[in-house]
Amino acid sequence: MPNIREFQPPQDLGLRPDDRAMESTANSGRRIAALYGQSAEAQSDIGRRVKSVVEHVGS
Amino acid sequence: MAFGIGTISSIGSAASDLFSIGAHRTKAEGLRLEAGNYDAAAGFADENAEFTRVSTAIKQYQLDRNISQTIGGQAADVAGAGFAASGSALDLMRDSAREGELAKAVGAQQGLITEEGYKVQGQTYRNMGAAARLAAQSEDDAGDFAKFTAGIHAASAIASFFIK
Numbered sequence: 105m106p107n108i109r110e111f112q113p114p115q116d117l118g119l120r121p122d123d124r125a126m127e128s129t130a131n132s133g134r135r136i137a138a139l140y141g142q143s144a145e146a147q148s149d150i151g152r153r154v155k156s157v158v159e160h161v162g163s
Numbered sequence: 164m165a166f167g168i169g170t171i172s173s174i175g176s177a178a179s180d181l182f183s184i185g186a187h188r189t190k191a192e193g194l195r196l197e198a199g200n201y202d203a204a205a206g207f208a209d210e211n212a213e214f215t216r217v218s219t220a221i222k223q224y225q226l227d228r229n230i231s232q233t234i235g236g237q238a239a240d241v242a243g244a245g246f247a248a249s250g251s252a253l254d255l256m257r258d259s260a261r262e263g264e265l266a267k268a269v270g271a272q273q274g275l276i277t278e279e280g281y282k283v284q285g286q287t288y289r290n291m292g293a294a295a296r297l298a299a300q301s302e303d304d305a306g307d308f309a310k311f312t313a314g315i316h317a318a319s320a321i322a323s324f325f326i327k
Contacts (some may be wrong), residue, residue, distance in 0.1 A: 112262075113266040117225065118218035118222055119215070119217050119276065120214075120218070120273065121276070125207040126207035126285060129201075129204040129283060133218060134206070136290060140193020143298040144186040144187065145175040147189060150305050151186070154175070154184075155176060157177070157312045162171030162172075
């Protein structure tokens with residue numbers, strides 16, 4: 105019987121989803137919001153200092 | 164209300180409130196960015212679902228092919244004859260060519276998927292870097308302002324020695 109060699113693709117041929125984009129995007133969203141919160145807190149701190157100075161100088 | 168301690172306190176509170184406007188705006192901007200990132204992550208999850216659907220279709224196709232091969236082999240055995248340059252032999256060649264093209268296309272698509280994953284990951288790190296720099300700048304500003312207010316407090320304390 106003739107031996108006809110066939111092309112054999114890999115057994116696990118298929119697309120594997122990549123979670124890198126999804127996970128890094130969600131994680132960075134949380135981190136960015138926290139960093140913006142930190143920035144906001146620093147701005148509030150300036151406001152508190154201004155208030156303190158005004159009250160101190162005025163009294 | 165006559166001018167007095169209450170007035171001074173109100174002025175201070177007004178100044179504090181003015182700064183809180185910027186603080187709330189910054190927080191809101193951060194939350195909107197977070198929401199946008201969740202939307203984008205949802206889009207990537209949808210893409211992964213589509214990749215999985217395509218992958219399942221490929222596996223189904225391969226299963227069909229294996230079934231056809233088995234049946235073909237059985238038919239050949241039953242016939243008890245070798246392959247001629249027609250019929251089954253040509254089918255096998257066509258089948259190999261199709262499988263080869265499919266394997267190439269799948270490999271290329273997998274490469275694009277992985278490439279996109281790394282690109283998005285790189286961009287998210289850059290975004291986090293920008294946000295961290297913003298927070299650092301705000302902390303610097305607060306620190307610089309603290310020096311200024313410390314000076315005023317100190318000057319006020321010194322002045323209090325001389326004011327009767």
